[in-house]
Amino acid sequence: MSKLTDAFKNQKAFIPFVAANDPDFEGTVNNVVALAKGGADIVELGIPFSDPIADGPVIQAADLRALKADPDLPMDTIFDMVKEIRKQTDVPLAFLTYLNIVFQYGYEAFTARCEELGIYGLVIPDMPLEERGELAPIAEKHNVDLIPLVTPISADRIEKIAAAATGFIYVVSSLGVTGERSEFANGLADLVNRIRKVTDVPTAIGFGIHTPEQATEMAQIADGAIVGSACVNIVAEYGRQAPAKLTDYTKQMKAAVNANPVR
Amino acid sequence: MTELNLELNKNTSGRYGEYGGQYIPETLMNELDRMTKAYEHYKNDPEFKTELHDLLVDYANRPSLLYYAERMTKDLGGAQIYLKREDLNHTGAHKINNVIGQALLAKHMGKTRLIAETGAGQHGVATATIAAYFGMECEIFMGKKDTDRQRLNVYRMELLGAKVHPVTSGSMVLKDAINAALQDWTKRVDDTFYLMGSATGPHPYPLMVRDFQSVISQESKKQLKEKTGKLPDMVVACVGGGSNAIGSFANYIDDPSVQLVGAEAAGKGVETELTAATVERGSDGIFHGMKSMFLQNKTGQINPVYSISAGLDYPGVGPEHAYLAKTGRAQYVGITDDEAVQAFEYIAKTEGIVAAIESCHAVAYVEKIAPKMRKDQIIVCTLSGRGDKDVASIAKYRGVDIDE
Structure with missing residues (x-):
């Protein structure tokens, strides 16, 4: 069974995100280890892209910081970060990046390295269902799940996307780009129910979640919650002191996703 | 029409x-x-x-003129040059x-x-x-x-x-x-x-x-036939993302005798980092919704690009151009800032047309190639826009101080 699917077993999952090379090599390793220490069920590691069209200002800024620090930022450097991370934790890891990064490294070589280093999944916002065919068989061969995104306006695409999914399904909470929000789209429960009719693959809601209350609310609807911009903000604000803060935040959010909602 | x-x-x-x-x-x-x-x-x-x-x-004021550039033709001393005057459209491009x-x-x-x-x-x-x-x-x-x-x-x-x-x-x-x-x-x-x-x-x-811009070549093909009874030997247009070029090429793609040439913005030179010559310098990639050719680094980060022309200042090219380049049906050539500015001044002085700096990349290529062609051969060059918008920046490029 998929290691990512496993992370949802018997509990709600909390999935935080940080960007690689933000602030630097060592900082990335420390941040991911800190998230794992706080109880993250899966950690999403963002591979910076010059033009992250699905991301809001916070993650865009993180990508730019990361690339400013190292304009070339070779994929092999990021794989080396994962190697270091793997010396300290076996937390399930997934990459979030844009397809061009994977394409340039080569689909075969990229997913082979993922398998070798224990990257169990890829979230690629600019690879919709119709375009996953060029990567899917190669990823499958290397036991790398391609995590699809489902949105509040996916409509009749929901079942098709769900049927092809492995690992988990990323449910986009609302329209637009990533970033903290105070409100989410209506009908998320219906959306998750439609997915559950088609597949047992777990669901996690992301885009905009930052408070424990929101995490509790979203984890009532789905099987987990994904938090990106809020974690990236901690990294941006605290720099070298970020790991301790990330651990605390993760503990709080992890408790929140498994808390009973206040009615 | x-x-x-x-x-x-x-x-x-x-x-x-x-x-x-x-x-x-x-x-x-x-x-x-x-x-x-x-x-x-x-x-x-x-x-x-x-x-x-x-x-x-x-x-929009269509059809646009297909204008025989007699003075340019004589001056360059080779192929007959026809200009497709998209610069005369409403809004000027x-x-x-x-x-x-x-x-x-x-x-x-x-x-x-x-x-x-x-x-x-x-x-x-x-x-x-x-x-x-x-x-x-x-x-x-x-x-x-x-x-x-x-x-x-x-x-x-x-x-x-x-x-x-x-x-x-x-x-x-x-x-x-x-x-x-x-x-x-x-x-x-x-x-x-x-x-x-x-x-x-x-x-x-x-x-x-492509379909909406193909009006350019639908007209030029008919207009040239009426004027000369022939197909052009070469069609030249500037390429940024490539909309005027694909429209200029569209009706000739199935005519193998017609050579198709896209003039890319080489900026300070194709071999420099200050360029926007995607086909010559770029490589296959995936960006902005398409698989095509892009200027990017080895990791796949999209490069900053440069050209004097803001309209050609794009790190990619439309997917059909990538395909035409790969299959060899069309050729893509880099034109530098210097060459484009020289062409801007040249076409103004010889034909009395102030053409967009983008279009002048195509004109610059015509200046290079026409003298090497026979006098019975025909080039259709698309003037994609008018150059009023560029006058101030050309003056600046030449170090002339004018009040805007």
């Missing part, structure tokens, strides 16, 4: 060999699908075609052909708000113009660097009733404006139509833009 043939392109799959596709966030997929279906429907709809035709004729088509489609789809990206401002002005014509809301995304250097066009768009958003993310130029427009679209797809300015982006944009 005969009606525009929107059926020229038999391949409606959105793939051009391995290029093309729809590499775009899930949020936009249903909308792109609706757009594709609407376009496939309306391009066969007699009422839509009549409306499009009437707008092209009565509003070929951009109007595409915005009329897409805005009409938007109207039929029930959309009330148009958004668009713009580099130098030409596509933004054309979109603002058509939005005013149709009484639609209009918001234009433009890199902060471009709003600063093209203040006149910003004011023009505002005059036409559009709201201009200066984009401060990334390198604050055209590619960032496209990112911002796509992001805005993901927030609001129900009433909004993203009117893409070039033959780039996810399917169906490259197909639609």
Whole structure:
């Protein structure tokens, strides 16, 4: 069974995100280890892209910081970060990046390295269902799940996307780009129910979640919650002191996703 | 003018060999699908075609002239040079052909708000113009660097009733404006139509833009036949994203005797980092919704690009151009800033035409190649736009101090 699917077993999952090379090599390793220490069920590691069209200002800024620090930022450097991370934790890891990064490294070589280093999944916002065919068989061969995104306006695409999914399904909470929000789209429960009719693959809601209350609310609807911009903000604000803060935040959010909602 | 043939392109799959596709966030997929279906429907709809035709004729001032550049021909001493005068269109560039088509489609789809990206401002002005014509809301995304250097066009768009958003993310130029427009679209797809300015982006944009711009070669083919009874030996157009070039090529692709040449912006030189010559310097990649050729580093980060021409200042090229380049059906050549500026001055002095600096990349290639061709051979060169907007920057390039 998929290691990512496993992370949802018997509990709600909390999935935080940080960007690689933000602030630097060592900082990335420390941040991911800190998230794992706080109880993250899966950690999403963002591979910076010059033009992250699905991301809001916070993650865009993180990508730019990361690339400013190292304009070339070779994929092999990021794989080396994962190697270091793997010396300290076996937390399930997934990459979030844009397809061009994977394409340039080569689909075969990229997913082979993922398998070798224990990257169990890829979230690629600019690879919709119709375009996953060029990567899917190669990823499958290397036991790398391609995590699809489902949105509040996916409509009749929901079942098709769900049927092809492995690992988990990323449910986009609302329209637009990533970033903290105070409100989410209506009908998320219906959306998750439609997915559950088609597949047992777990669901996690992301885009905009930052408070424990929101995490509790979203984890009532789905099987987990994904938090990106809020974690990236901690990294941006605290720099070298970020790991301790990330651990605390993760503990709080992890408790929140498994808390009973206040009615 | 005969009606525009929107059926020229038999391949409606959105793939051009391995290029093309729809590499775009899930949020936009249903909308792109609706757009594709609407376009496939309306391009066969007699009422839509009549409306499009009437707008092209009565509003955009089509057909544009195919003008025999006699002085240039004599001066260069080789092939006969014909200029396709898209600079004489309403709003002063070929951009109007595409915005009329897409805005009409938007109207039929029930959309009330148009958004668009713009580099130098030409596509933004054309979109603002058509939005005013149709009484639609209009918001234009433009890199902060471009709003600063093209203040006149910003004011023009505002005059036409559009709201201009200066984009401060990334390198604050055209590619960032496209990112911002796509992001805005993901927030609001129900009433909004993203009117893409070039033959780039996810399917169906490259197909639609090519079809709407193919009016250029539909006309030039007919006009040249009337004037000379012949096909051209060569068609030359400038290429940024490649909309005027694909429109200039479209009706000749199946005529193997017609050589197709795209003039790319080499900036300070193809071998330098200050270039926008995507086909010569770029490599295959996936960006802005398409698999195509891009200027990028080894990791796949998209490079900043440079050209004196804001309209060619784009790190990619439309997927059909990538395909034409790969198969060898079209050739792409780099023209430097220096060569384009020289051509700007040359065509002004020899023909009395102030052409856009973008178009002057094509003119510069004609200057190079025409003398090497026989006198019975014919070149059709597209003047994609007029050059009034460039006068100040050319003066600056030459170190001449003028009041704007």
